[in-house]
Amino acid sequence: MEEQTGLRERKKQRTREAISNAALELFFEHGFDQVSISQVAAAAEVSRRTLFAYFRGKDDLVLHRIADHEHESARVVRAHRDAPLPALREHFLDGLRRHEPITGLCDLPQVLALYRLIMGTPTLLPSLLRFRESGELALAAELGESPDLSPLTARLAAAQIVSVQWRLSMDNHHRMANGVSATDAYPDAVAAAELGFDLLMNGLGTLGKS
Amino acid sequence: MEEQTGLRERKKQRTREAISNAALELFFEHGFDQVSISQVAAAAEVSRRTLFAYFRGKDDLVLHRIADHEHESARVVRAHRDAPLPALREHFLDGLRRHEPITGLCDLPQVLALYRLIMGTPTLLPSLLRFRESGELALAAELGESPDLSPLTARLAAAQIVSVQWRLSMDNHHRMANGVSATDAYPDAVAAAELGFDLLMNGLGTLGKS
DNA sequence: GTGCATAAGTATACTTAGTGCAATATAGCC
DNA sequence: GGCTATATTGCACTAAGTATACTTATGCAC
Numbered sequence: 001m002e003e004q005t006g007l008r009e010r011k012k013q014r015t016r017e018a019i020s021n022a023a024l025e026l027f028f029e030h031g032f033d034q035v036s037i038s039q040v041a042a043a044a045e046v047s048r049r050t051l052f053a054y055f056r057g058k059d060d061l062v063l064h065r066i067a068d069h070e071h072e073s074a075r076v077v078r079a080h081r082d083a084p085l086p087a088l089r090e091h092f093l094d095g096l097r098r099h100e101p102i103t104g105l106c107d108l109p110q111v112l113a114l115y116r117l118i119m120g121t122p123t124l125l126p127s128l129l130r131f132r133e134s135g136e137l138a139l140a141a142e143l144g145e146s147p148d149l150s151p152l153t154a155r156l157a158a159a160q161i162v163s164v165q166w167r168l169s170m171d172n173h174h175r176m177a178n179g180v181s182a183t184d185a186y187p188d189a190v191a192a193a194e195l196g197f198d199l200l201m202n203g204l205g206t207l208g209k210s
Numbered sequence: 211m212e213e214q215t216g217l218r219e220r221k222k223q224r225t226r227e228a229i230s231n232a233a234l235e236l237f238f239e240h241g242f243d244q245v246s247i248s249q250v251a252a253a254a255e256v257s258r259r260t261l262f263a264y265f266r267g268k269d270d271l272v273l274h275r276i277a278d279h280e281h282e283s284a285r286v287v288r289a290h291r292d293a294p295l296p297a298l299r300e301h302f303l304d305g306l307r308r309h310e311p312i313t314g315l316c317d318l319p320q321v322l323a324l325y326r327l328i329m330g331t332p333t334l335l336p337s338l339l340r341f342r343e344s345g346e347l348a349l350a351a352e353l354g355e356s357p358d359l360s361p362l363t364a365r366l367a368a369a370q371i372v373s374v375q376w377r378l379s380m381d382n383h384h385r386m387a388n389g390v391s392a393t394d395a396y397p398d399a400v401a402a403a404e405l406g407f408d409l410l411m412n413g414l415g416t417l418g419k420s
Numbered sequence: 421g422t423g424c425a426t427a428a429g430t431a432t433a434c435t436t437a438g439t440g441c442a443a444t445a446t447a448g449c450c
Numbered sequence: 451g452g453c454t455a456t457a458t459t460g461c462a463c464t465a466a467g468t469a470t471a472c473t474t475a476t477g478c479a480c
Contacts, residue, residue: 008447008457015457036436047459052438083418125343126336133339148419155381156406157414159373163346167369171362196366203413204367208293209358221476222428246465257430262467 016054019044023061028113032062032121059127065114069102070131073161074138081146088161089197092168096189099182104172105189107182115173136162164196226264229254233271238323242272242331269337275324279312280341283371284348291356298371299407302378306399309392314382315399317392325383346372374406 022044026035037058041048055061073088080087095103101111118124140158144151171192175185232254236245247268251258265271283298290297305313311321328334350368354361381402385395 083416129339159377163369163373
């Protein structure tokens, strides 16, 4: 279903991984900004020019590792058109249970190192936010498919949902980065997620003294 | 209160404006990506190096013009600690009434050109999103000052609020960019804002068929 | 006003991300 | 083997941003 395994394809895949691995190894060791594209290319034993054939830019060398999740929320909604928000809530809670990297609640050394790199490198923030923006757009489009929701409501809802998911993930990652184990952080993470989705579903009220 | 008007300060201010004006003129004429820093410096009659003394980077040449509004929501909340969300709502509606640029509902040619430039230049998106991020952070901090709100709630609320405000502003601008006048778009903009803040205050429900 | 410390501005050269293009090598296929 | 498409490469180029050492102008004490 996914590939015709010509030698060509396999080689391309291996080259791509070689570049990516070389890049991350160097970035972990010296920091994103301290490593040049040329150094990555040299370490991966390809020409600089070839590197750009595989990755759109320096940022992509890091961010492609989370690219799969760009439209995850949109996919979840597509599969649960009847009650999107509870579905997203369950999906997120399920992610926490499984310690999925995208929830931020994952302390596997390699994953943690990657997320530390991403979050700890201001240079990468713009790309990261674009990534988020793209996810929001996809979610809005998917929500907009529902005949019960006006396009405007869909866009507003998507904006809110994505912002909450990111805040939750960031907070979780922050604890991992501070050395808390995923297991130890799990209960708080669940409580936070439930609060977040409750606020989404039931509203913020006036935020005044209630 | 703001400046000791030495000749030095005045000259600096004028140089800064000269650079900014030259930059925007060129950007409006040829597009952000089609104009180099060197061209801007030449047009403003300063050296390239001096330009970088005044502006952190090429993006800043454009975005400094909206920098005042970066922490606007935080300021509003600071002034209305008792009921932040209604205050933000009123502030936004007031902005619409006054056709404030930051609401997106402003069709003054210069403002529209600036916003068109910002929104129509993908290169600027990252900086724009960083700007938003910074505003969200400030709002979260300000909300967190309230003893009634947990820090987590403050962060989640800030994320939601900012995302809604941006969506509303973007949608408004979009209509301006399509040639609708601010006056004509006003009623819809108010309705959209009320919907947005209603969703914030009262929640999204399940988003299913209600 | 003169002179000096300080800050603004400049010239120049450098590093690095990213692109265009033409030349070369290699997989897939007959 | 030989042909074709594509992967890869080297080289030259543009442009953003930085380092540094030098020049000019301002503010201020006298």
